[in-house]
Amino acid sequence: MEKRLNVAAIWLLMLLQGAIVALGERTRDKMYEPILGASCFRRLNGTHQTGCSSTYSGSVGVLHLINSEADLEFLLTSAPSPPYAPMIPPHLFTRNNLMRLKEAGPKNISVVLLINKTAQMKQFSHELNCPNQYSGLNISSATCDASNPAKNWNPWGTGLLHEDFPFPIYYLAEKDEIEKLEKCFEKFNNFNYETHALRSLCAVEVKSFMSAAVNTEVCMRRTNLINNLGGSKYCDPLEGRNVYATLYPRKPVVENGNETVHTNEKFILVSCRLDTASMFDGVGPGAMDSLMGFAVFTQVAYLLRQLLPLQSSLPDSLRNVLFVTFNGESYDYIGSQRFVYDMENLVFPPKSTQSPPIAFDNIDFMLDIGTLDDIANIKLHALTGTTLAQKILEQLNNYAKSPRYGFNLNIQSEMSPHLPPTSAQSFLRRDQKFPALILNARPTNKYYHSIYDDMDNVGFDYANTSKDFTQLAEVNDFKNLKADSIQMKVRNVSSILAMALYQTLTGKEYTGTKVANPVLADEFLFCFLQSADCPLFKASSYPGSQLTNLPPMRYISVFGGSQESSGYTYRVLGYLLSQIQPDIPKENCTDLPLHYFAGFNNIGECRLTTQNYSHALSPAFVLNGYDWASGQYSTWTESTWSLFSARIFLRPSNVHQITTLSVGIVVLIISFCLVYIISSRSEVLFEDLPASNAALPLPTAC
Helix, strand or coil, X not given: CHHHHHHHHHHHHHHHHHHHHHHHHHHHHXXXXXXXXXEECCEECCCCEEEECCCCCCEEEEEEECCCHHHHHHHHHCCCCCCEEEEECHHHCCHHHHHHHHHHCCCCECCEEEECCCCCCCCCECCCCCCCCCCCCCCCCCCCCCCCHHHCCCCCECCHHHCEECCCEEEECCHHHHHHHHHHHHHHCCCCHHHHHHCCEEEEEEECCECCCCCHHHHHHHHHCCCCCCCCCCEEEEEEEEEEEECCCCCCEEECCEEECCCCCEEEEEEEECCCCCCECCCCCCHHHHHHHHHHHHHHHHHHHHHCCCHHHCCXXXXXXXXXXXCCCCCCCHHHHHHHHHHHCCCCCCHHHCCCCCCHHHEEEEEEECCCCCCCCEEEEECCCCHHHHHHHHHHHHHHCCCCCCCCCCCEEEEXXXXXCCCHHHHHHHCCCCCEEEEEECCCCCCCCCCCCCHHHHCCCCCCCCCCCCCCEECCCCCCCCCCCHHHHHHHHHHHHHHHHHHHHHCCCCCCCXXXXXXXXXXXHHHHHCCCCCHHHHHCCCCCCCCCCCCCCXXXXXXXXXXXXXXXXXXXXXXXXXXXXXXXXXXXXXXXXXXXXXXXXXXXXXXXXXXXXXXXXXXXXXXXXXXXXXXXXXXXXXXXXXXXXXXXXXXXXXXXHHXXXXXXXXXXXXXXXXXXXXXXXXXXXXXXXXXXXXXXXXXXXX
């Protein structure tokens, strides 16, 4: 009976505990309402920290909607109950306003909320006027003059991406979330401002505490300390993967049983940038700043694969094309710096590929596809005028102006140190005589490196033709597409580039009628801007692969972070540049260079591929004793954090908080007094109670 009572008591206690926990959770849910969004985070380089962070326990501020400069002025000069959390639309999210908020300090401004209300927005770029200014060619202001909009590469840049803020900045994209905050502000805050300190106000709490501080050198030293027994990491180097592929499979030379460099093997290096950047975690489409060049790059690779004859039929049978997408270029050319470093040390391709190394002597010339903001105003850039640059320019314009194809483009040239911020700068920094050519448009992107460089910024509308994108198009195909559509623009530029490279490789002018397929451009842009669950990614994946309906992130990230963009690029390049092997069954198509793809018809096909990865980690993190302040290599790291969260609640008034504290102190004092009185009078109060041993029976004799 006693055991049953004990079990029943235990069950009763467990049920009571569960009820208390459930009641606590319901109470918490009534007090707080979560807000979905994206947070700014902290990055560091060799000398500075940039970005933002909340306090360790989270930053709390009273909501205040900013509709005009006057609202901001009121908040900064006569705020009645700080700290506040201003809700700022993009057109007021300017350098001047943000720096004023920063100067006000966390005592007055504890959180900043960027709300997605774009009606009055005309520009939104918080990158520097001269991106990667200190990591490219060091030719004073000749390469880029930040003080002269006509001589820099981002005239609309505010540089906020490289500022350090003492409060978190949280981006709200969804209309429902914004309305939730505005209703709370109107109901509790937007009246009788003189009584703000006397009543409860709608407030927001943002948790985005960053572990790293000061700069990369300090952070890496803290992370690498031997006595760091807890294994805590404070920051990670920005790190990703470059993706490369050759047009033709390489034929290694074997000397004394070892594969080695073939001194006569020559490559035309065609490159572009893979990544992009923005202030907020996980939000950065990079549609115009890098995806346009990436789309052209992909089309050029595929068109050459289809047009060119066998390598043995070329005038130089040892000539090849090396296609490379560099990752981390937004952060002082991480990918291309590592590529140059590896080539100097004869470790590219990586030894794991068991391919002979490629040296600088093997590079015929480099054609770097930069930002193509305005495809109607493209220039061919080179550091100095050369016979090679003039020859390539003539070939490009031969096809660009040809009435046969109707591209109607005129490619200009600029042979000067005024070079755009592209990967070629890493090669030219090593050797200014390196034969690098850059195809770049004049800057027109007012949303460079921002959350608003999206499909609307490039005017992309998915045609969704369901046609075979693996087939080349005829010149007069797809007349139903607008001539100024982004798909047709990509088709035109990529066709011109491919035709010029075709002529360079074969020594003959291209006279065919096949051009790049705008359907491939359509599918490519849809995959990277709208959904990874798309025909191109499905065709270049293993049959039956489950793909997400979100576009891949193209931020370089850190080790162990998302590498979606390089993964999909690896598959797409492998698929488009591969050769089908109809006689090899699926069960034998398992080891590289063989790869099994779903194919356009999703029936599965074995292909001989040439694509692979190389490391995109700055040499600064490889070299022992590197001088972090030298500026030789990129030193960017990303702080670690535990979580990002935001929620709104009613913050009690100062009077309420003081009253609660005072009552608590009084109750505590009274409790101590009562305990003291009871303890001192215990003999009187409890004199009739039996002694503690009174209930024990007397021992009996044996």
